[in-house]
Amino acid sequence: xxxxxxxEIHLTSRPDGMPVPENFALxxxxxxPEDSDIVVQNLYMSVDPAMRPALSNxxxxxxxxxxxxxxxxxxxxxxxxYPVGAYVIHRCxxxxxHVSDGSDLSLIxxxxxxxxxxxxxxxxxxxxxxxxxxxxxxxxxxENVFVSAAAGAVGSVACQIAKIHDCRVAGSCxxxxxxxxxxxxxxxxxxxxxxxxxxxxxxxxxxxDGIDVYFENxxxxxxxxxxxxxRPLGRIPVCGMISAYNNKGARSEGVTTLANMIYNRVTMRGxxxxxxxxxxxxxxxxxxxxxxxxxxxxQETVMEGIENAPAALIGLLxxxxxxxxxxxxxxxxAAV
Amino acid sequence: xxxxxxxEIHLTSRPDGMPVPENFALxxxxxxPEDSDIVVQNLYMSVDPAMRPALSNxxxxxxxxxxxxxxxxxxxxxxxxYPVGAYVIHRCxxxxxHVSDGSDLSLIxxxxxxxxxxxxxxxxxxxxxxxxxxxxxxxxxxENVFVSAAAGAVGSVACQIAKIHDCRVAGSCxxxxxxxxxxxxxxxxxxxxxxxxxxxxxxxxxxxDGIDVYFENxxxxxxxxxxxxxRPLGRIPVCGMISAYNNKGARSEGVTTLANMIYNRVTMRGxxxxxxxxxxxxxxxxxxxxxxxxxxxxQETVMEGIENAPAALIGLLxxxxxxxxxxxxxxxxAAV
Numbered sequence: 074x075x076x077x078x079x080x081e082i083h084l085t086s087r088p089d090g091m092p093v094p095e096n097f098a099l100x101x102x103x104x105x106p107e108d109s110d111i112v113v114q115n116l117y118m119s120v121d122p123a124m125r126p127a128l129s130n131x132x133x134x135x136x137x138x139x140x141x142x143x144x145x146x147x148x149x150x151x152x153x154x155y156p157v158g159a160y161v162i163h164r165c166x167x168x169x170x171h172v173s174d175g176s177d178l179s180l181i182x183x184x185x186x187x188x189x190x191x192x193x194x195x196x197x198x199x200x201x202x203x204x205x206x207x208x209x210x211x212x213x214x215x216e217n218v219f220v221s222a223a224a225g226a227v228g229s230v231a232c233q234i235a236k237i238h239d240c241r242v243a244g245s246c247x248x249x250x251x252x253x254x255x256x257x258x259x260x261x262x263x264x265x266x267x268x269x270x271x272x273x274x275x276x277x278x279x280x281x282d283g284i285d286v287y288f289e290n291x292x293x294x295x296x297x298x299x300x301x302x303x304r305p306l307g308r309i310p311v312c313g314m315i316s317a318y319n320n321k322g323a324r325s326e327g328v329t330t331l332a333n334m335i336y337n338r339v340t341m342r343g344x345x346x347x348x349x350x351x352x353x354x355x356x357x358x359x360x361x362x363x364x365x366x367x368x369x370x371x372q373e374t375v376m377e378g379i380e381n382a383p384a385a386l387i388g389l390l391x392x393x394x395x396x397x398x399x400x401x402x403x404x405x406x407a408a409v
Numbered sequence: 410x411x412x413x414x415x416x417e418i419h420l421t422s423r424p425d426g427m428p429v430p431e432n433f434a435l436x437x438x439x440x441x442p443e444d445s446d447i448v449v450q451n452l453y454m455s456v457d458p459a460m461r462p463a464l465s466n467x468x469x470x471x472x473x474x475x476x477x478x479x480x481x482x483x484x485x486x487x488x489x490x491y492p493v494g495a496y497v498i499h500r501c502x503x504x505x506x507h508v509s510d511g512s513d514l515s516l517i518x519x520x521x522x523x524x525x526x527x528x529x530x531x532x533x534x535x536x537x538x539x540x541x542x543x544x545x546x547x548x549x550x551x552e553n554v555f556v557s558a559a560a561g562a563v564g565s566v567a568c569q570i571a572k573i574h575d576c577r578v579a580g581s582c583x584x585x586x587x588x589x590x591x592x593x594x595x596x597x598x599x600x601x602x603x604x605x606x607x608x609x610x611x612x613x614x615x616x617x618d619g620i621d622v623y624f625e626n627x628x629x630x631x632x633x634x635x636x637x638x639x640r641p642l643g644r645i646p647v648c649g650m651i652s653a654y655n656n657k658g659a660r661s662e663g664v665t666t667l668a669n670m671i672y673n674r675v676t677m678r679g680x681x682x683x684x685x686x687x688x689x690x691x692x693x694x695x696x697x698x699x700x701x702x703x704x705x706x707x708q709e710t711v712m713e714g715i716e717n718a719p720a721a722l723i724g725l726l727x728x729x730x731x732x733x734x735x736x737x738x739x740x741x742x743a744a745v
Contacts, residue, residue, distance in 0.1 A: 126668075292668060301658075314668040322637075327663010332462075332628060332650040334679030341677045343670035 077104040077112065081138040081168035082382045088128055090319050091390060096128070097383035100138075104172055111155050111173045113145035115402045117375075118166030119192045120386040122225075122290075125318035139167035139382075143402075144181065144192055155180065162191055169379055169402055184361060193226050193397035194371045195360055197346045201312060202230035203356050204349030206288055209310035209342050212238055216285035217304070219276060220244045221295045223264065224251035226397040227312060231288045232261050233369050240286075243279035245272065245295065247392040254395055258370060272298035283307075289341075291316045293326030300339070301330035309341035319390065372396030413440040413448065417474040417504035418718045424464055426655050427726060432464070433719035436474075440508055447491050447509045449481035451738045453711075454502030455528045456722040458561075458626075461654035475503035475718075479738075480517065480528055491516065498527055505715055505738055520697060529562050529733035530707045531696055533682045537648060538566035539692050540685030542624055545646035545678050548574055552621035553640070555612060556580045557631045559600065560587035562733040563648060567624045568597045569705050576622075579615035581608065581631065583728040590731055594706060608634035619643075625677075627652045629662030636675070637666035645677035655726065708732030 078101070085098045106112050119142040127133045133140075143166030147159045152175050155161060160181040165171040181191050193199060205227075206212050218235040222228040223244025232255065235242045243263040244255050255264035263279030265272075276284065276298055283304035289296060292314025300309070317325035333339065349356070363369035374394040376385040382400045389398045414437070421434045442448050455478040463469045469476075479502030483495045488511050491497060496517040501507040517527050529535060541563075542548050554571040558564040559580025568591065571578045579599040580591045591600035599615030601608075612620065612634055619640035625632060628650025636645070653661035669675065685692070699705035710730040712721040718736045725734045 126672075296667065311667070311670050313671060317665075317668045322666075323668040324665040325667060327665050328667060329653075329660040329663050330658075331632065331647070331661060331664060331677075332653045332659040334647050334677065335649060335681070336462075336679070338679050338681060338684070340679075341667075341670065343672070343674050343676075345671070345674060348674070 075105060077106065077170055079104050079168060079170045080379050082379065083137060084128060084133050084135055084139055086135070088319075092125070092128060092319075092383070092387050094383055094387070099380050104170055106149065106172045109151060109174070110149075111147060111152055111175050111178065112149040113161055113163070113171040113173060113178070114148045115143045115145040115166060115169055115171060117189050117192055118143040118382065118400045118402055119196075119198075120382070120389050120398050120400065121198075122313055122315045122318060122389065124386060125315075125390060126323050129321075129323075138165070140164050141166040142192055142197065143167075143171070144188060145171060160188055162196065166400075167379075167382055186361070186364065189373060189397075189399060190371065192399060193373070194230060194364070194369065195357060198226045198397065199230050199360055200349050200353065200356050201346045202227045202234060202288075203360070204346065204352060205310040205312050205344055206231050206234050206286065208349060208352070209344045210286045210288060210308050212240070212286055214239045216240050217280045217282055218242045218286045218288065219280060219284045219299055220288040220290070221267075221299075222246065222290035222313075222315060223255055223261070224395050225290065226394075228288070228290055229255075229259060229371065229396055230369070232259050233363070235286075235288075236260060237363060237368055241280065243276065245275070245291070251395055254372070258372075267295065273301065276302050286310070288312060289314070293317060293328070297326070297328045297330050300328065300341075301333050303333055303337050303339045305337045307337060307339045309339065311341060311343040315390070373399055375399045375401055377401050411441060413442065413506055415440050415504060415506045416715050418715065419473060420464060420469050420471055420475055422471070424655075428461070428464060428655075428719070428723050430719055430723070435716050440506055442485065442508045445487060445510070446485075447483060447488055447511050447514065448485040449497055449499070449507040449509060449514070450484045451479045451481040451502060451505055451507060453525050453528055454479040454718065454736045454738055455532075455534075456718070456725050456734050456736065457534075458649050458651045458654060458725065460722060461651075461726060462659050465657075465659075474501070476500050477502040478528055478533065479503075479507070480524060481507060496524055498532070502736075503715070503718055522697070522700065525709060525733075525735060526707065528735060529709070530566060530700075530705065531693060534562045534733060535566050535696055536685050536689065536692050537682045538563045538570060538624075539696070540682065540688060541646040541648050541680055542567050542570050542622065544685060544688070545680045546622045546624060546644045548576070548622055550575045552576050553616045553618055554578045554622045554624065555616060555620045555635055556624045556626070557603075557635075558582065558626035558649075558651060559591055559597070560731050561626065562730075564624070564626055565591075565595060565707065565732055566705070568595050569699070571622075571624075572596060573699060573704055577616065579612065581611070581627070587731055590708070594708075603631065609637065612638050622646070624648060625650070629653060629664070633662070633664045633666050636664065636677075637669050639669055639673050639675045641673045643673060643675045645675065647677060647679040651726070709735055711735045711737055713737050
């Protein structure tokens with residue numbers, strides 16, 4: 074193998090508001106790996122809400138392959154650590170092939186789960202929900218929990234962890250189909266479509282005693298409604314604010330109810346997943362057990378082909394996914 | 410002594426927005442203490458921003474004497490714990506005399522300080538700043554600190570504690586005179602009159618490296634500006650949100666910058682002073698030492714007579730005080 078035909082996605086202009094297909098380009102390249110390189114064929118890549126702010130600030134350069142979580146298979150290697158056929162996870166998605174010296178790869182050793190789960194429920198997405206709820210949110214059994222974007226990749230894990238802790242769980246989402254999914258598939262206590270109702274009123278109905286933990290994924294009107302209903306010593310782990318990400322400076326709708334934090338001694342804390350790296354083995358052990366017991370489910374929305382990666386990201390920001398939004402990059406490499 | 414002529418302040422109607430004198434009444438009563446009662450002549454009483462929300466919700470009943478911190482002198486007592494002549498602090502201000510069974514009194518034993526300091530710098534006001542900054546704010550030496558309502562009773566203590574910890578301190582206030590006071594008397598690094606400038610721009614100038622701790626007294630536009638400039642792992646102890654207290658449901662102006670809490674892993678926490686009761690002796694020891702060293706100053710704005718207690722509270726909400734707003738209730742009982 075001396076040359077490799079590769080396709081990758083570049084950001085070509087910074088979106089003003091919601092990204093559009095014209096902000097991206099599919100670029101064909103020819104890769105010429107060195108003998109010492111490890112060549113990874115990417116099988117699946119992830120799109121995440123957190124990618125949106127990075128499109129507007131300098132984090133995502135223009136005219137280069139974008140980055141994001143991906144799982145691939147080693148197809149050429151002189152490394153004993155990453156032999157041919159091994160599955161690896163890395164941050165160089167948005168391209169069909171990744172040429173690496175090994176320093177940015179991590180081996181995946183699936184047990185009886187589909188390999189794609191390592192891009193969501195068993196990966197950073199799941200760990201975000203696990204650490205956000207249990208560490209930052211200091212969740213206790215039987216508390217009252219509200220999760221926004223509850224049918225999303227992080228939210229759906231947070232809902233199920235809260236149910237495993239015997240909590241009363243209410244979730245918001247953006248369609249009636251997702252309401253059905255949350256209630257019937259994930260078994261949460263109360264779910265509503267925030268687009269067709271008053272969030273504050275729904276929370277009064279769904280969690281009439283108030284909220285102990287609000288797992289915050291949306292910001293703006295959601296936080297405005299939830300913060301006003303926090304109970305004494307309530308916690309608001311702030312995972313994301315997707316409602317703000319398309320706005321200049323990631324400004325959300327105004328939140329007016331923060332004075333309730335004083336009287337009720339509420340804590341709100343922003344966090345990022347790398348805070349929980351030390352918990353990863355406990356997390357994997359807990360999650361695999363819950364999956365075996367049927368208490369931790371997931372759903373994937375999978376788009377096909379690198380050319381659809383921008384559409385997957387845009388669709389995610391429009392809320393078109395239930396559960397994890399993925400892009401399958403290699404034909405015939407179905408999850409093992 | 411069988412009867413005692415007393416004057417007290419009642420709330421007669423709930424304010425809609427800023428309280429007005431017509432919401433209050435001066436009521437004359439005749440007290441007939443039992444032989445076992447302790448009779449306290451109130452000398453000074455305190456008005457606090459936190460009283461405002463209590464006027465709107467059920468906490469302050471209509472047609473009864475209002476409550477609030479006060480210092481008095483025991484003028485009749487059969488109690489060895491509270492002998493005649495003793496100074497006591499209690500929550501039954503807004504009246505000239507307080508008749509007690511002793512259960513709601515605490516003795517004050519001043520050292521070389523004015524007794525009024527126990528209503529502010531050495532009392533709950535000072536402890537609020539001390540615990541809010543050191544415990545909730547987890548202040549470290551040499552950090553960048555922003556204090557809103559910096560010339561107020563709590564804010565001015567917070568500013569000085571931060572200076573004692575070698576921090577760079579910026580403060581906001583509502584008049585040019587207070588700016589001068591903050592810079593020249595309290596020695597903070599940067600001060601501005603928020604009414605005549607852009608808070609966000611002033612913070613960029615005053616704390617160009619960003620904010621490690623924002624001691625929050627105001628809410629709304631102040632929080633909107635400060636939250637956007639929080640540094641990684643910044644803390645926002647939420648002491649009060651005076652800008653919101655006159656609004657229905659204590660709703661503030663909208664805060665739009667909360668997404669910065671995610672990227673910078675910021676913690677915001679509401680608190681109330683009773684969380685710090687266990688620190689009271691350390692607090693008194695520290696504060697008295699700092700006062701002796703000339704590093705902890707205070708200013709009082711004193712109005713005269715029970716009939717002016719409503720005006721003192723209204724004036725406080727208009728920001729007419731520098732430092733602690735007090736009402737002197739007894740002629741000739743000057744601070745010892």
